[in-house]
Amino acid sequence: MELFAEALAWIFSSDAQSGSLPLSEAIATHLAFTFVSVLIAAAIAVPAGWVVGHTGRGREAAVALSGAARAVPSFGLVLLLVLVFGVTHKVGASTTAFVLLAIPPILAGAYSGVEAVDRRVVDGARAVGMTPRQVLGRVEIPLGLPLLIGGLRSATLQVVATVTLAGYVGSWGLGFYIVQGIQIRDFAQILGAALVIVVLAVLLDLLFALLERAVVPRGVRARHETSS
Amino acid sequence: MIEFRSVTKTYPDGTDAVADFSLVVPAHTTTVLVGSSGSGKTTLLRMINRMVEPTSGTIEIDGESIADRDPVRLRRSIGYVLQNGGLLPHHRVVDNVATVLRLEGTPKNEARQQALEVLDVVGLDRRLADRYPSQLSGGQQQRVGVARALAADPNILLMDEPFGAVDPIVRSELQTETLRLQQQLHKTIVFVTHDIDEAFLLGDQVVILSTGAQVAQIGSPSEIIENPADDFVASFIGAERGARALHTKETGHGTVLVDGTGRTQGRLVEGGQGAA
Ligand SMILES: Nc1ncnc2c1ncn2[C@@H]1O[C@H](COP(=O)(O)OP(=O)(O)OP(=O)(O)O)[C@@H](O)[C@H]1O
Numbered sequence: 001m002e003l004f005a006e007a008l009a010w011i012f013s014s015d016a017q018s019g020s021l022p023l024s025e026a027i028a029t030h031l032a033f034t035f036v037s038v039l040i041a042a043a044i045a046v047p048a049g050w051v052v053g054h055t056g057r058g059r060e061a062a063v064a065l066s067g068a069a070r071a072v073p074s075f076g077l078v079l080l081l082v083l084v085f086g087v088t089h090k091v092g093a094s095t096t097a098f099v100l101l102a103i104p105p106i107l108a109g110a111y112s113g114v115e116a117v118d119r120r121v122v123d124g125a126r127a128v129g130m131t132p133r134q135v136l137g138r139v140e141i142p143l144g145l146p147l148l149i150g151g152l153r154s155a156t157l158q159v160v161a162t163v164t165l166a167g168y169v170g171s172w173g174l175g176f177y178i179v180q181g182i183q184i185r186d187f188a189q190i191l192g193a194a195l196v197i198v199v200l201a202v203l204l205d206l207l208f209a210l211l212e213r214a215v216v217p218r219g220v221r222a223r224h225e226t227s228s
Numbered sequence: 229m230i231e232f233r234s235v236t237k238t239y240p241d242g243t244d245a246v247a248d249f250s251l252v253v254p255a256h257t258t259t260v261l262v263g264s265s266g267s268g269k270t271t272l273l274r275m276i277n278r279m280v281e282p283t284s285g286t287i288e289i290d291g292e293s294i295a296d297r298d299p300v301r302l303r304r305s306i307g308y309v310l311q312n313g314g315l316l317p318h319h320r321v322v323d324n325v326a327t328v329l330r331l332e333g334t335p336k337n338e339a340r341q342q343a344l345e346v347l348d349v350v351g352l353d354r355r356l357a358d359r360y361p362s363q364l365s366g367g368q369q370q371r372v373g374v375a376r377a378l379a380a381d382p383n384i385l386l387m388d389e390p391f392g393a394v395d396p397i398v399r400s401e402l403q404t405e406t407l408r409l410q411q412q413l414h415k416t417i418v419f420v421t422h423d424i425d426e427a428f429l430l431g432d433q434v435v436i437l438s439t440g441a442q443v444a445q446i447g448s449p450s451e452i453i454e455n456p457a458d459d460f461v462a463s464f465i466g467a468e469r470g471a472r473a474l475h476t477k478e479t480g481h482g483t484v485l486v487d488g489t490g491r492t493q494g495r496l497v498e499g500g501q502g503a504a
């Protein structure tokens with residue numbers, strides 16, 4: 001309990017606010033890494049997932065990829081890429097690792113969202129004369145959005161956690177305090193930084209939970225409510 | 229006019245859904261395809277708007293093979309009421325009805341106005357226009373399906389068991405409504421059902437199908453009832469039993485007609501009018 005209090009005290013200490021790495025800066029870097037990686041991953045995985053879901057082509061590969069990716073140890077991937085890219089390219093190497101980790105859940109969310117759309121609805125859309133593109137854009141994507149947001153949610157949470165590990169390779173992000181704390185045996189700092197990461201993760205999760213509900217199309221939500 | 233010439237459909241899994249089917253569907257009349265489940269009715273219907281491609285044979289609309297038409301344009305020119313509704317759950321009723329108009333580039337307000345008018349035509353309260361399909365009863369959803377099919381004023385209307393999923397009272401209401409609509413609109417309708425009574429009620433021409441879309445008999449309802457082609461047709465239309473096996477009974481007030489269950493169905497009158 002005492003350590004907990006010390007950890008909280010550390011968070012608001014002048015040391016954390018304006019030391020060699022101010023907390024606000026660490027949080028900003030941490031979030032920047034997260035958002036940039038998830039955005040890049042989404043730019044790749046979302047269109048790919050939609051195409052897979054719409055055409056059914058490459059589905060096996062997408063399923064295998066999402067499954068296999070779960071087994072990849074994230075820390076190992078970060079270290080491996082730093083070695084491959086060379087130590088002078090730590091930012092690029094870490095970002096690439098985060099992107100690779102974020103792709104599978106986003107891909108899964110995108111294609112399963114499209115796939116989960118009632119086939120009868122898709123059939124109806126084609127039957128009244130929508131082109132394949134219109135079916136995708138006006139029917140499959142909007143109706144599949146909740147599952148896609150779910151994919152983005154798990155990707156973001158995974159990356160937020162993994163960015164912490166980047167503290168081992170570079171002196172940025174909230175991981176920095178943990179790595180440094182271990183070296184100087186400052187447990188209050190370690191726990192304090194860990195708490196900030198947890199709060200960050202919980203807030204992001206909450207945000208996505210709200211978003212996930214917000215994107216459920218009104219007509220679909222209405223099904224569960226009594227009509228006026 | 230729609231014409232099937234020796235049309236065959238074998239699905240990729242080897243199912244012979246339609247074998248060597250030929251039929252002429254005259255313009256501005258209702259042709260009903262009736263047969264038991266799996267006889268190939270939906271397959272036949274969906275070949276007309278190229279949702280299903282025939283394995284062999286040709287289908288012509290007004291003498292032109294549809295194989296040469298762009299499927300998307302073809303579908304927009306044909307109204308289609310799906311077996312299960314197939315409405316867009318995330319679009320309001322009015323937007324569902326306006327779908328084809330919007331796809332064809334009609335400006336939003338104009339499309340909405342036209343869609344509202346079509347709601348009147350199919351007997352749907354305009355107050356339902358801003359609801360979502362999930363907020364409607366089954367019967368109302370079917371009417372929306374019909375309205376959507378009619379919105380762009382197509383010459384051809386395909387209806388696949390449109391009233392299959394509603395209760396008998398709503399069903400008969402919708403059937404009456406369909407008859408009224410057809411008197412007004414004179415579309416070329418191809419209507420699919422497995423209900424022979426519905427077929428006889430709505431059809432100018434009735435096509436009775438057995439497995440593989442084999443034509444058991446084609447004719448007007450009267451022709452089929454008066455002269456069933458074979459035992460299959462006779463038993464399918466229930467000629468020997470129930471409501472269609474009528475006999476006369478003399479009573480003190482004249483001759484009445486009694487059905488197979490012994491219920492009196494009507495009175496025999498001289499010089500009754502109607503189609504022979
Ligand atoms: N996409 C498909 N792939 C394989 N077989 C199919 C497919 N669609 C239909 N069939 C088969 O073709 C046959 C005819 O099917 P169809 O749907 O045309 O029958 P139907 O007369 O409309 O039946 P129902 O009254 O039950 O709607 C059936 O044996 C069915 O199993």
Ligand SMILES: [Mg+2]
Nearest residue numbers: 269270271311
């Ligand atoms: Mg069918």
